[in-house]
Amino acid sequence: MKPRVGVLALQGGFAAHAAILHSLGARVDEIRKPQQLASIDALVIPGGESTTMSMLLERSGLLGPLSERLEAGMGVLGTCAGMILLAAEVVDGRPDQHCLGLVDIAVRRNAYGTQIESFEADIAVDGLDAPFHAVFIRAPAVERVGAGVDVLARHGDRPVLCRSGPATVAAFHPELSNDTRLHTRFLAGL
Amino acid sequence: MSATDDRAAADGATATGGDKAATGTTLVKRGLAEMLKGGVIMDVVTPEQARIAEDAGAVSVMALERVPSDIRAHGGVSRMSDPEMIQRVQAAVSIPVMAKARIGHFAEAQILQALGVDYVDESEVLTPADEAHHINKWAFTVPFVCGATNLGEALRRISEGACMIRSKGEAGTGNIVEAVRHLREIVGDMRRIEAAGDEAELFAFAKRLRAPLPLVQEIASTGWLPVPMFCAGGIATPADASLVMQLGAEAAFVGSGIFKSSDPPKMAAAIVEAVTHYRDPDILAKISSGLGDAMAGLETATLAVKMAERGW
Numbered sequence: 001m002k003p004r005v006g007v008l009a010l011q012g013g014f015a016a017h018a019a020i021l022h023s024l025g026a027r028v029d030e031i032r033k034p035q036q037l038a039s040i041d042a043l044v045i046p047g048g049e050s051t052t053m054s055m056l057l058e059r060s061g062l063l064g065p066l067s068e069r070l071e072a073g074m075g076v077l078g079t080c081a082g083m084i085l086l087a088a089e090v091v092d093g094r095p096d097q098h099c100l101g102l103v104d105i106a107v108r109r110n111a112y113g114t115q116i117e118s119f120e121a122d123i124a125v126d127g128l129d130a131p132f133h134a135v136f137i138r139a140p141a142v143e144r145v146g147a148g149v150d151v152l153a154r155h156g157d158r159p160v161l162c163r164s165g166p167a168t169v170a171a172f173h174p175e176l177s178n179d180t181r182l183h184t185r186f187l188a189g190l
Numbered sequence: 191m192s193a194t195d196d197r198a199a200a201d202g203a204t205a206t207g208g209d210k211a212a213t214g215t216t217l218v219k220r221g222l223a224e225m226l227k228g229g230v231i232m233d234v235v236t237p238e239q240a241r242i243a244e245d246a247g248a249v250s251v252m253a254l255e256r257v258p259s260d261i262r263a264h265g266g267v268s269r270m271s272d273p274e275m276i277q278r279v280q281a282a283v284s285i286p287v288m289a290k291a292r293i294g295h296f297a298e299a300q301i302l303q304a305l306g307v308d309y310v311d312e313s314e315v316l317t318p319a320d321e322a323h324h325i326n327k328w329a330f331t332v333p334f335v336c337g338a339t340n341l342g343e344a345l346r347r348i349s350e351g352a353c354m355i356r357s358k359g360e361a362g363t364g365n366i367v368e369a370v371r372h373l374r375e376i377v378g379d380m381r382r383i384e385a386a387g388d389e390a391e392l393f394a395f396a397k398r399l400r401a402p403l404p405l406v407q408e409i410a411s412t413g414w415l416p417v418p419m420f421c422a423g424g425i426a427t428p429a430d431a432s433l434v435m436q437l438g439a440e441a442a443f444v445g446s447g448i449f450k451s452s453d454p455p456k457m458a459a460a461i462v463e464a465v466t467h468y469r470d471p472d473i474l475a476k477i478s479s480g481l482g483d484a485m486a487g488l489e490t491a492t493l494a495v496k497m498a499e500r501g502w
Contacts, residue, residue: 010466011228011249032467047225049249049285056247056466059459080225092284094244109284115308116331118218119211136211137221138286138308155211176221 003190006031006040010056012048012081016175020183034065042075042190045082047137047173050090050109053081054098063098070102075166077186083107083162083169084140091143103164104146107171111141120177125153125161128181134160134172141171214331216353222286222308222333223354223418226250226441230431230462231420233257233445235275237282243448246458250286250308252443253279258315258362259446259485262495267317270298273305280306288335293501294320296329303332309354310334312347314500315361315445322502327351337422339372339498341379341409342399348417349402355415357439358498359423362446364487366424368498369434373421377438384413423498426451426484428464428477435468450485457481 005021007014009030018028021044029040043066045053057063070076070086078086089106090097112118118138122131134155142159145151152168153161160171161182166189174182212218229249234240240251255271256264270291280287286308291298293312298319302310312325314337327334328351337358338344344355357376359369383395383406392410396403408416421439425431426447434442442465444458451457460477467473490496 009228013224013227015227016224032470048227049225049229051244051285052229052247052249052462056463059463060466094284114306115219115222115286115333116303116306117213118222119213120215120218121211135217135221137218137225173221173224176217176224 002027003041003187004029004039005187006037006043008043008045008053008082010060010062011052013046013079013173013175014044014048017044017046017079017183020175020180021187024180024183024187026187031062032060034061037062037065037069040074042186043069043077044186045076045078045085046175047080047082050081050084051094051097053085054094054096057085057098067100070100070167073166075186075190076102076168077183078167078169079173079175080137080139080171083171084109086167086169088146089144102167103162103169104149105142105159105162105169106144107140108143109140110138112136112139114138121155123153123155123160123172125182127152127185132174132181133177133179134174135176136160136172139171219333219353220417223335226286226354226420227418228465229441230458230465231288231441231443232448232458233443234279235449237278239449239454240279240282240287242455243458244283244285246455247462248285248458249441250288251279251283252288252290252311252445253307254290257446257449258497259364259450260362261315262362262493269316270295270301273301276302276305276307290316291325292316293318294323294325296325299325299330299332299334303330307332312336312352314358314497318500324350324501327353335420337498337501338376339501340375340399342401343501344376344415344419345399345401345405348405348415353417354420355417356420356422356443357434358501359421359425360490360493361423361497362488363424363490363493364426364447364450364485365490366426366430366433368490369421369424370437372423372498373434373437373439376419380409380414383409386410425461426487427481428460428474431461431464432468432474435465441465446485452482457484
């Protein structure tokens with residue numbers, strides 16, 4: 001049975017994730033309303049503007065039901081803004097910004113500066129033979145890693161790919177660099 | 191230096207430390223546009239307006255001295271904003287900040303890049319500085335968005351290095367008709383190219399559109415522009431936002447439509463939600479209710495200046 005993967009489609013780079021998941025054989029649902037959560041086996045939270053997504057999670061009524069599904073152990077992949085939303089603590093966020101708190105890390109928003117500092121670089125990822133080409137767009141940085149969180153990749157000293165139970169979070173955008181290995185691994189883990 | 195050289199330079203590694211990180215590449219520039227999809231970029235003229243926009247859920251703000259409807263009313267030459275004003279907006283919000291340079295005015299763009307803005311809009315809303323040449327956008331680290339009224343114009347801007355296209359519409363009118371015309375024009379031609387029977391038809395499309403053949407060939411194989419396409423110029427209500435999204439826009443720029451309405455925080459939040467739920471009439475009915483007055487609109491036939499005609 002193909003897994004049914006939801007991609008949170010409130011705002012951001014959801015289409016690129018959906019296209020990759022679809023190409024890997026998953027059934028993909030765009031998620032904008034609480035009632036759409038019932039049928040999915042796993043979720044991707046894409047990059048985008050985390051403050052916007054946080055507000056739309058609340059206004060759409062998704063926040064509570066989504067937290068419940070995640071706390072019940074649903075597999076989830078969060079990239080960039082998705083990492084920020086899934087973190088336990090956000091530094092330099094808005095005071096009213098919601099943290100889903102699934103991964104015990106502290107994340108600083110826009111840690112590298114403005115768009116001019118955005119970059120791409122090869123990183124070594126645990127369990128992958130060849131480097132992964134990672135794209136960092138106004139990226140967040142992990143400033144604290146709690147117990148039970150595995151760091152799977154770093155750029156310089158900074159953790160950029162972390163896993164905690166069923167949740168994987170990346171500070172970069174695996175959906176932008178034409179490399180499906182992290183999505184393949186995500187689907188294989190479901 | 192040719193545009194090809196600039197493009198090669200843009201895609202080469204700009205080493206930062208020992209990590210072989212490359213900044214200002216095409217992927218990185220287009221990447222931010224990808225992340226703004228499904229969002230609303232709002233024109234703001236003060237830090238207070240920028241905060242209202244961020245509080246309402248804007249994904250980015252465009253810092254400028256006057257919104258387009260006031261530029262129209264004011265007349266005269268309209269230029270890049272005062273850097274101090276842009277910096278105050280940057281200090282007021284944590285979301286990306288864009289700013290406008292005049293068409294062809296690469297010195298204004300250089301200043302905006304030095305200020306660290308996140309996107310430069312080479313915009314027809316300002317008075318053009320060059321009647322033949324647009325800015326060579328490959329030469330910059332900061333990404334550019336440009337307006338287009340048709341597919342040929344969009345592809346010429348992309349060939350000059352634009353990493354996001356916005357359909358122009360007619361800024362400052364609160365009238366959606368031009369935005370709809372431009373979107374239908376662009377999307378319709380993409381559909382016709384995708385349906386082309388053979389390569390010879392693509393040569394003819396490139397000629398007719400005055401567009402580079404490789405970009406026409408790319409559309410034939412992917413069905414879409416190589417960069418995101420947003421919509422600008424005339425969005426004044428949540429329904430307008432829904433309309434342009436359903437016509438193929440991937441995000442919305444709202445200029446005068448927010449701060450010329452009677453209740454800007456409410457209108458801003460409603461348009462943000464409308465872009466997310468653009469296919470859901472039940473939700474749109476709810477968020478369109480009780481918003482007060484939208485901005486006063488202008489009939490385009492009565493306009494002294496059509497901004498969309500600027501750009502070559």
